[in-house]
Amino acid sequence: MTAILKVTGLSMNFGGLRALDDVDLRVEPREIVALIGPNGAGKTTFFNCLTGIYPPVSGTIFMRASSGKQSRLNGLPPNKITAKGMARTFQNIRLFPEMTVLENVMIGCHCRTSAGILGAVFRPRAVRAEEQRIVDSSYKILTRLGLTDVVNDLARNLPYGAQRRLEIARALATEPALLLLDEPAAGMNPRETAELNQLIGKIRDIYEVAILLIEHDMKLVMSLSDRIYVMEYGRRIAVGTPVEVKKNPAVIKAYLGE
Amino acid sequence: MNYFLDLFFSGLTRGSIYALIALGYTMVYGIIGLINFAHGEIYMIGAFTALIIASLLTVLGMNGMAILVISGLAAMVYAAAYGYTIEKIAYKPLRNSPRLAPLISAIGMSIFLQNYVMLAQTSDFLPFPDLIPNFAFMEPYSDFIGSSDLVILLTTAVAMLLLTIMIKYTRMGRAMRATAQDMQMAMLVGIDVNRVISFTFIIGSVLAAIGGLLIASHVGQINFYIGFIAGIKAFTAAVLGGIGSIPGAVLGGFILGLTESFATGYVSSDYEDVFAFGLLVLILIFRPSGILGRSENQKV
Structure with missing residues (x-):
């Protein structure tokens, strides 16, 4: 297996609410992957589970270090996970x-x-x-x-x-081997967003990192991403290249309603 | 004039001891938001350790300055071990509990340690040897400042300088400041927060032990209860200066020491505490977050 991050069946509850429901996701080396979905879909919760802030109820998170060694991240404290090669930014x-x-x-x-x-x-x-x-x-x-x-x-x-x-x-x-960006373009004007678009591409090339980003700016997502995961109500409803995702009926329904 | 200077220097001496202890309160508060009420007990244990070691070395026939240094080091190591252990058994298990839980645990720890020392040692006042020698060059000034005042002031100044350098320029200092500002984020950039917290307790305990040794040698007697009084005063100093702020703790310590000294000298020693706490009330009315405290978490 070559994926740098491999998440299988990840679930998370808050009281009675199923915030993440059996989510699978993988990121290949040097890939830029976007995670999109309406507000409250569980995207940030997903990041919080990956980085060790929340302990997931079930599922596994595996990460492959540049040495080729695989390690399971579930249950590790955030500082150990960072040491394994995951780093993140926050929405706020x-x-x-x-x-x-x-x-x-x-x-x-x-x-x-x-x-x-x-x-x-x-x-x-x-x-x-x-x-x-x-x-x-x-x-x-x-x-x-x-x-x-x-x-x-x-x-x-x-x-x-x-x-x-x-x-x-x-x-x-x-x-990091994998960089998690939570809404990096939030609050930016179009010019700043365009600069950010270039910057993220540059970072991937210079630092040879894979990037997983949550973003609402569709222009940015479509131009940057190699693949896109779409979430709604804690579940993964679609995955594919930008072109595939744009045509996916489930995605259109989630964003625009029936 | 000499009377004024005498009061001034004895106030400074007293203030530097308050400041040394207050630093422990303020650093722990800055990092984990806990008032460590057992901190005064660390100071008391430091003084007792120094007394035991100093008595032993006196029997062995060593001279004054060597006894001071060795018993001081022993007190620091022993107090650091206590501070580290207290955090691990009384506070760490309660890290994610409501804020009141570790506070109650701290009060319990304080009572426990007082009684432990009372039972293991004695409830009487014990004479403490005068470890600080009288320097000949201080003779002309002996009307208002003694050799032990000088040693206390210098030791405090050096300790504070080292602390400042450590916090500003070393990686542990950076990690401490980061943890104080956002503990979760500190973990997410890879800092081992548990180590930072343990280290904070160790540094605070070492400073308290230095204070314990110096004041015990200055005053000449100790008992199991000295930590409680000194702890309350140092806590007052930390709040006065703005709890969570390191320069605030030092400033608060000196202000409190000077106020007490002048109140004792010019009014009456019966009113020393009235002035000290009256000042605290006044400052908290006009600056609720203390003299150097920010209204919202300016820590460490």
Whole structure:
């Protein structure tokens, strides 16, 4: 099997509500996959199950690391899942507001570096060298996302579009194999959305990541995605290429009604 | 003038002890939103550990400064072990419970530790050796500042400087700030939040142990109850400065120490607490989030 992410039969309940019902999904290496559906379809819940925020009721989540090793993600805490190569952004931006732009990205590098507390006392030179590497690779990411002018600004003082890009930068700093983007274009004007469209493609090519995104902007979804999954009421109702999905009667019904 | 300076320096000395303890309250609150009422007990246990080790070393015939350093290190290690363990058994299992649950657990832990020390040691006041030597060069100033005041002030300053550097420039410091600002997001960028929380308790306990050792040597006696009083005062200092804010805890500690000292000196020692808590009431009326506190979670 080559899929980087393979989800089988994932279900999640909130009290009596079936938020996810037997959802299957797979993402191939370097693929851009979109997850669409009306509000309340369970898309963000799906992300929350993948990243370990909610424990799914049933189903399995497997991820294949770049080394080729497969690991089961169910039941792992979020930080372990991030270490396995999954990173995400949020619909409502969640940066560390009182930290600088650079620090926000540096935090992301932590899970790929090793220095412990004792290291800082006993091996100061090695720790300082590692710290320098973290700064260097953070700068590299910030440069690619066009944030070099604001490295020392507090994250909360950035304009909206820059905050969105910073969130992606922080996610990239964890060196993911799979990047989850939750409505990256929310609140953006058409020009910003077009820039985002290019940026996401660029990120896939440079960082060789697979991308799974939730998005309501159909123009963006149709132009970016290799494949699209459509959800409604917690169930998967369609999957296919943009052209196939656009013609699918179940999708048309879900979006436009009978 | 000398009387004023005398009060001023004894206020600073007192304030720096409050500040050392208040830092533990404020850091823990900043990270997990818990008032760790057992924190004063850590300070008391630090003082007792130092007393036991210091007595032992005195019997072995070591000199003053060496005893101070070794018993201080022992107190820090022992207190850190207590702080770490308390978090693991009394707070971690309640991490996702309603906020009141860990608070009750903290009060229970505080009562438990007080009684444990009372039973294991004694309920009487124990004399604490004067470990801080009298420096000859301090002689001209002895009217208003003693050698132990100087050592306390310097130690506190160094401890706070190290803490600031740690939080601002090290990776653990970054992880602490990130956890304080958004714990779930911190996990999602790969931070092991449990380690960060344990570390916070350890640092807070080490600072409290330093405070315990210094004040015990300064005052000259300890008992099992000193942690309760000092804990309440330091908690007041943390709230005064804005709980969750590190500079706030330090500022609150000094303001409280100076207020008490001047109230004792110029009014009456009977009114020391009235002034201290009166000040707290006043500040909370005009700035409910404390002097340096933000209205909404500015933490660590």
